[in-house]
Amino acid sequence: MSRPAAPPAPAARRSGYEVVVGLEVHLALRTRTKLFCRCAAVGGADAHEPNRHVCPVCLGLPGALPVPNARALELAVRFAAALGCAVPEVTTFARKHYGYPDAPKNYQISQHDRPVGLGGALELPNGRRVGLVRCHLEEDAGRLIHPTYADHSLVDLDRAGAPLIELVTAPDLRSGEDARAFLEEVRALARALDVSDATPEEGRMRADVNVSLRRPGEPLGTKVEVKNLNSFKSVQAAIESEATRQERLLQAGRPVSQETRGWNEGGQKSYVMRTKEEAADYRYLDDPDLPPVRLTAAWLAAVRAATPETPAALRRRYAAAGLRPDDADRLATDADLSRAYDALVAAAGRIAVSTAPAAAPQAPPSAAHAPAPQALANWLLVEVVGWAHATDTDVAALRLSEPDAAERLAALVALVDAREITGPTAKALLGEVLAGADPRALVATRGLRQVSDEDELGGWVDAALAAHPEVAAGAREQPKAVNFLMGRVMQASRGQARPEAVRALLLERLGLAER
Ligand code: ZN
Numbered sequence: 001m002s003r004p005a006a007p008p009a010p011a012a013r014r015s016g017y018e019v020v021v022g023l024e025v026h027l028a029l030r031t032r033t034k035l036f037c038r039c040a041a042v043g044g045a046d047a048h049e050p051n052r053h054v055c056p057v058c059l060g061l062p063g064a065l066p067v068p069n070a071r072a073l074e075l076a077v078r079f080a081a082a083l084g085c086a087v088p089e090v091t092t093f094a095r096k097h098y099g100y101p102d103a104p105k106n107y108q109i110s111q112h113d114r115p116v117g118l119g120g121a122l123e124l125p126n127g128r129r130v131g132l133v134r135c136h137l138e139e140d141a142g143r144l145i146h147p148t149y150a151d152h153s154l155v156d157l158d159r160a161g162a163p164l165i166e167l168v169t170a171p172d173l174r175s176g177e178d179a180r181a182f183l184e185e186v187r188a189l190a191r192a193l194d195v196s197d198a199t200p201e202e203g204r205m206r207a208d209v210n211v212s213l214r215r216p217g218e219p220l221g222t223k224v225e226v227k228n229l230n231s232f233k234s235v236q237a238a239i240e241s242e243a244t245r246q247e248r249l250l251q252a253g254r255p256v257s258q259e260t261r262g263w264n265e266g267g268q269k270s271y272v273m274r275t276k277e278e279a280a281d282y283r284y285l286d287d288p289d290l291p292p293v294r295l296t297a298a299w300l301a302a303v304r305a306a307t308p309e310t311p312a313a314l315r316r317r318y319a320a321a322g323l324r325p326d327d328a329d330r331l332a333t334d335a336d337l338s339r340a341y342d343a344l345v346a347a348a349g350r351i352a353v354s355t356a357p358a359a360a361p362q363a364p365p366s367a368a369h370a371p372a373p374q375a376l377a378n379w380l381l382v383e384v385v386g387w388a389h390a391t392d393t394d395v396a397a398l399r400l401s402e403p404d405a406a407e408r409l410a411a412l413v414a415l416v417d418a419r420e421i422t423g424p425t426a427k428a429l430l431g432e433v434l435a436g437a438d439p440r441a442l443v444a445t446r447g448l449r450q451v452s453d454e455d456e457l458g459g460w461v462d463a464a465l466a467a468h469p470e471v472a473a474g475a476r477e478q479p480k481a482v483n484f485l486m487g488r489v490m491q492a493s494r495g496q497a498r499p500e501a502v503r504a505l506l507l508e509r510l511g512l513a514e515r
């Protein structure tokens with residue numbers, strides 16, 4: 001599905017107020033274990049027996065000592081660096097104190113003074129840059145469950161201590177739609193960099209929004225925070241609803257009070273959670289159990305070298321290769337598809353080299369050319385994705401990013417491109433090729449080569465005309481008749497007749513075009 005370009009920063013609302021939005025995004029990191037202990041970092045919402053992945057460290061038992069997960073640190077720095085954040089030479093962990101039943105230590109280990117990233121920006125597909133304040137690493141909380149059948153609540157601490165990245169934006173967004181475009185790009189980036197699954201539906205990507213109103217050019221107004229939004233749709237709806245609520249207050253001459261609100265999914269409106277007189281005092285304290293971590297230049301260089309391309313870089317590369325903007329965007333925002341596409345281009349190049357006239361003088365010259373990038377993209381995005389949908393197969397399960405599978409698919413496209421087989425023949429073989437068959441062998445053993453021999457084509461064309469004389473007679477008045485007859489011929493040839501040649505022959509026989 002192609003994505004509409006993100007809107008430009010919208011003008012002020014009809015009331016003359018401008019909506020100002022900042023986001024805090026939490027992403028669950030793709031690590032095997034938690035941030036400071038060896039317990040498995042399990043998914044947010046998977047159904048499982050609770051409290052199976054806990055230990056003295058993540059339960060906050062006295063005397064237990066945290067040990068940082070080096071992979072989590074690497075992923076957080078990879079993400080921060082890709083966003084253009086300044087990565088410090090020394091990064092530190094701090095305790096953020098608050099008491100809540102899902103936080104067994106009564107503090108959360110987070111980062112305060114020296115996070116893994118400061119500043120930076122994220123570029124949206126329309127080229128607009130959204131400024132970032134910071135990017136830090138912290139541990140997740142557990143989950144509270146409030147059963148309707150009981151007068152008590154339950155706590156599951158399996159998620160407590162799992163690693164998160166928190167990303168804080170500058171107040172650069174101007175609408176719910178704008179915020180949604182930003183979140184879609186964050187999700188694409190997190191997946192492309194292999195940092196996070198970024199699945200809001202599983203609680204592995206969550207957002208808090210800060211919304212305020214002002215007259216354009218004036219200082220920022222009082223902001224209201226709406227917390228724990230679990231879908232992009234909720235983020236967009238919560239921002240629009242909150243902007244309208246504040247607009248009504250201001251137009252009635254009443255002040256907006258600084259507060260934290262929750263989002264009621266059913267009623268599509270926000271409700272007050274707590275009012276803040278001042279910013280909450282978390283009594284941040286450098287964690288005495290966790291010494292500062294020195295990020296050496298060599299380590300940082302290795303992290304950068306191991307960082308995959310960002311969606312913005314992929315989009316530029318695909319556009320430069322001549323792909324349609326929609327296709328470039330679709331590949332850039334789907335890591336599985338972009339890996340498959342890159343493998344396909346590489347495989348097509350290898351096939352072209354191995355069948356070049358120098359290597360095999362008898363090969364037709366067309367076989368020496370790799371199919372155009374757009375042809376490969378069409379096959380992947382239309383035919384392969386369509387086949388995967390029709391057969392309920394996960395595209396990732398086709399392993400098209402692996403050289404052998406990519407080479408089989410590229411060979412199929414090359415056979416069409418070199419006009420050795422027709423498009424319909426190739427489509428009929430697609431499932432077998434994706435399952436591991438070599439298309440060249442299938443074509444050879446089954447005799448599926450495209451037929452462009454005029455005598456052979458003439459036989460099918462004459463048979464079709466003889467079988468449908470009334471259609472042939474009306475072809476001059478009814479242009480669709482040619483398509484009907486084309487269909488008969490293609491069917492008779494089992495899809496092997498070269499369509500362009502059939503059409504030319506039909507038009508000639510019907511006296512509709514001279515050759
Ligand atoms: Zn643990």
Ligand code: MN
Nearest residue numbers: 026110138166
């Ligand atoms: Mn946080």
